[in-house]
Amino acid sequence: MKSILNVALPKGRLGEKVYAMMEKAGFSCPAIYENNRKLIFENPEKGVRYFWVKPSDVAIYVERGTADIGIVGKDILLEYEPDVYELLDLHIGKCRMAVAAPKGFRDDQRRTLRVATKFSNIAAGYYRSQGRDIDIIHLNGSIEVAPILGLSDVIVDIVETGTTLKENDLEVVQTIVPISARLIANKASYKFQSETIDFVTKSLAEETND
Amino acid sequence: MNLPLDVTEKIAFRLRSIYNQQGYTQYKMSKFEEYDLYARNKDFLLSDNVITFTDLSGKLMALKPDVTLSIVKNSPDDAQNVKKLYYHESVYRVSRNSHAFREIQQVGLEALGNIDDYCILEVLQLAKKSLEQISGDCVLEISHLGLISALTKDLSGQQKAEIFRCVGSKNLHELVAVCADAGVCEEKTALLQALASIGGAPETVLPQVRKLLDGTVDTKPLELLEQLSAVLGNQIRIDFSVVDDIHYYNGIVFKGFVRGVPDAVLSGGQYDKLMRKMNRKSSAIGFAVYMDLLERLEQEEDAYDVDTVLLYADEPIARISAAAKAIADNGKTVAVYRQIPDGLRCREVKTVR
Numbered sequence: 001m002k003s004i005l006n007v008a009l010p011k012g013r014l015g016e017k018v019y020a021m022m023e024k025a026g027f028s029c030p031a032i033y034e035n036n037r038k039l040i041f042e043n044p045e046k047g048v049r050y051f052w053v054k055p056s057d058v059a060i061y062v063e064r065g066t067a068d069i070g071i072v073g074k075d076i077l078l079e080y081e082p083d084v085y086e087l088l089d090l091h092i093g094k095c096r097m098a099v100a101a102p103k104g105f106r107d108d109q110r111r112t113l114r115v116a117t118k119f120s121n122i123a124a125g126y127y128r129s130q131g132r133d134i135d136i137i138h139l140n141g142s143i144e145v146a147p148i149l150g151l152s153d154v155i156v157d158i159v160e161t162g163t164t165l166k167e168n169d170l171e172v173v174q175t176i177v178p179i180s181a182r183l184i185a186n187k188a189s190y191k192f193q194s195e196t197i198d199f200v201t202k203s204l205a206e207e208t209n210d
Numbered sequence: 211m212n213l214p215l216d217v218t219e220k221i222a223f224r225l226r227s228i229y230n231q232q233g234y235t236q237y238k239m240s241k242f243e244e245y246d247l248y249a250r251n252k253d254f255l256l257s258d259n260v261i262t263f264t265d266l267s268g269k270l271m272a273l274k275p276d277v278t279l280s281i282v283k284n285s286p287d288d289a290q291n292v293k294k295l296y297y298h299e300s301v302y303r304v305s306r307n308s309h310a311f312r313e314i315q316q317v318g319l320e321a322l323g324n325i326d327d328y329c330i331l332e333v334l335q336l337a338k339k340s341l342e343q344i345s346g347d348c349v350l351e352i353s354h355l356g357l358i359s360a361l362t363k364d365l366s367g368q369q370k371a372e373i374f375r376c377v378g379s380k381n382l383h384e385l386v387a388v389c390a391d392a393g394v395c396e397e398k399t400a401l402l403q404a405l406a407s408i409g410g411a412p413e414t415v416l417p418q419v420r421k422l423l424d425g426t427v428d429t430k431p432l433e434l435l436e437q438l439s440a441v442l443g444n445q446i447r448i449d450f451s452v453v454d455d456i457h458y459y460n461g462i463v464f465k466g467f468v469r470g471v472p473d474a475v476l477s478g479g480q481y482d483k484l485m486r487k488m489n490r491k492s493s494a495i496g497f498a499v500y501m502d503l504l505e506r507l508e509q510e511e512d513a514y515d516v517d518t519v520l521l522y523a524d525e526p527i528a529r530i531s532a533a534a535k536a537i538a539d540n541g542k543t544v545a546v547y548r549q550i551p552d553g554l555r556c557r558e559v560k561t562v563r
Contacts, residue, residue: 065473066472085381086379086381187474188473
């Protein structure tokens, strides 16, 4: 019996781009183009099932084996450290994880640095490596507001074009790590579907290099 | 009569009988250990968190989060003979996903002492048999830490750990960057990349690796893998991305998977480095089967809770008891009630006459 390859795609432009790449690799599922609110699409003929999930949840679906493979930003992998295979850097969805602060900010080493972020693990790891004592303020969105209102000194967040920062009078003071989309696989699924997963990895790698 | 055992209990019984048959003796241990044992070997544990309490003499104790450390601590250091033990114990760990402590059933075995190639083979055979008891659709994945260790031997601990992390997640793109930072030459980087990505049946993988290495490192580990795979037969994969903590493990390491469970249900390896840390001269190898993961295996749901519900009113108790016994003597399960409880599913209802 041929098993179905379960693929978790992040909702949004990145997911759509990767679906197009998967389609080119031979894993098409035309139903996905139907304009409806369905989240799961299957093409038994091609042995594939796609589901759209929140980008930050892709790693959970893959780590827990509901999805055999998935597409996820490196930021999520660094933050949650899921136990999965990271098979390919797709070189799309590029941005960077950075420290940003109000223009003209000077770090006063005598005081604990207050850092507002959605990425507590990444921020803690970064400042630990710098030997800097910090106070993490975990926020779920609109991080840019925190230093303006005096809630924090700096923020650690994803920076794509820098427009939002600029509009809020903030600027990048340090890049922590470059971010891009990665193909990940569940370690147990890989043992039973290694041929299919290797084929997907190879096909996506070729398209990425094109 | 079949006992109504659930899937994990059935498997635990079968595993224990296999180990027993192979001459391993059961090792029973206390639920507690002195906390110090775990504090000294924190990295060996799957999770840092341990449930601790102070005993009556003021000593800090812990509910054991691991079995291997206790077995090593309590076994004599005999480098001449081999001590073969198996266990079925509860351990107390923080579940990675729920962020709460859980009691986890673990069945496993350890061989301590003069571990030669035959001992390694025997343990791997038992690991494979254990997986087959869980599901016919299983894979035992074997690696030897010797090859990657040899390629990284001149690097610092931190650099080695980074390389092992990349190899463990088959992350070839980052592996190249980490190797470049650590000053690993291009030839070795290419070998590490190849080792991390290769995986499959021994008859395909091992000749490939032999050709790749071609005199760069000592091929003894490869020879051992070839010998072991020749005896172990099918359902074996060689995959060098199976890496465990290099501060504790050396030599053969392995993981077992069954279809339908998203994590390794079995994990083991040779842990001579842990033995040295605990001042033991002898060697050791062992594995554990994580019974909590097996709950996810599909099992047939019972259609009924009980065969017969026997209803009584104001009959003499001796007659009620005799009626229940008559049904049970026919090999049926019977529940005796005044009225059928809500939600109870039964095949038939009888009343005491």
